[in-house]
Amino acid sequence: MEFETIAGPLAALSVGYLLGSIPFGLLLTRMAGLGDVRRIGSGNIGATNVLRTGNKALAAATLLLDALKGVAAVLLLRVLFPGEELFAQIAALAAFIGHLYPVWLGFRGGKGVATFLGVMGALYWPCAAIAAVVWLIVLAGSRYSSVAGMSAAVAAPVAAAAVGRFDLALLYFVFALLVFWKHRANIERLLAGTEPRVGRAG
Numbered sequence: 001m002e003f004e005t006i007a008g009p010l011a012a013l014s015v016g017y018l019l020g021s022i023p024f025g026l027l028l029t030r031m032a033g034l035g036d037v038r039r040i041g042s043g044n045i046g047a048t049n050v051l052r053t054g055n056k057a058l059a060a061a062t063l064l065l066d067a068l069k070g071v072a073a074v075l076l077l078r079v080l081f082p083g084e085e086l087f088a089q090i091a092a093l094a095a096f097i098g099h100l101y102p103v104w105l106g107f108r109g110g111k112g113v114a115t116f117l118g119v120m121g122a123l124y125w126p127c128a129a130i131a132a133v134v135w136l137i138v139l140a141g142s143r144y145s146s147v148a149g150m151s152a153a154v155a156a157p158v159a160a161a162a163v164g165r166f167d168l169a170l171l172y173f174v175f176a177l178l179v180f181w182k183h184r185a186n187i188e189r190l191l192a193g194t195e196p197r198v199g200r201a202g
Helices: 003-020 024-031 047-051 056-080 085-100 113-123 125-142 145-162 166-182 184-192
Strands: none
Touching (some): 024 047, 056 085, 145 166, 166 184
16 A cells, blocks of 8 residues: 555544644643642543632633644644545544543543534534534533533534535544443433532532
8 A cells, every 4th residue: 555545544543643632631730730630520631520620711721622622633634635524534533532542641531522522613613513502501401511411422413414414424423422432430320310510529
């Protein structure tokens, strides 16, 4: 196989994974002198657990940066390989995997909802908008971050299929499966009635 044939996919995988694996939640809380966010709450590096430090600004920054690294992965591949949308989609998947399983943290990362929204926004923003609205409505109604995230993940492939983007619907379905897999402990707590709501410790 010629190098030119695999250069695009390799670049997409490498760039996407490296960007996605940046653990902003951990970096920001350490820089703020709040220690290791993995030692509090759920032990997760995402925005919801950063919120449990009591610093809403850091939690918002984590949410934004986790989304933006997904956006960056997609846009960078589009710049490097104009017209090769498949490479951008590969980078999106790699960024998502990088967030879930960052090599720097022993492959124990976040749950992916913010990065999922970020890559969706870069690939086809209407689907991201629908998923974000679902996330906000469910979060406001239930106060469960996990339920909101999983609801948004379900909405994504449905929205993509509804507008005829079946290529993205398949990709988002894979994302949704991974989101549910990463939320399996949350699902167990929801069934047991012990899942903490946003704004409460635990």
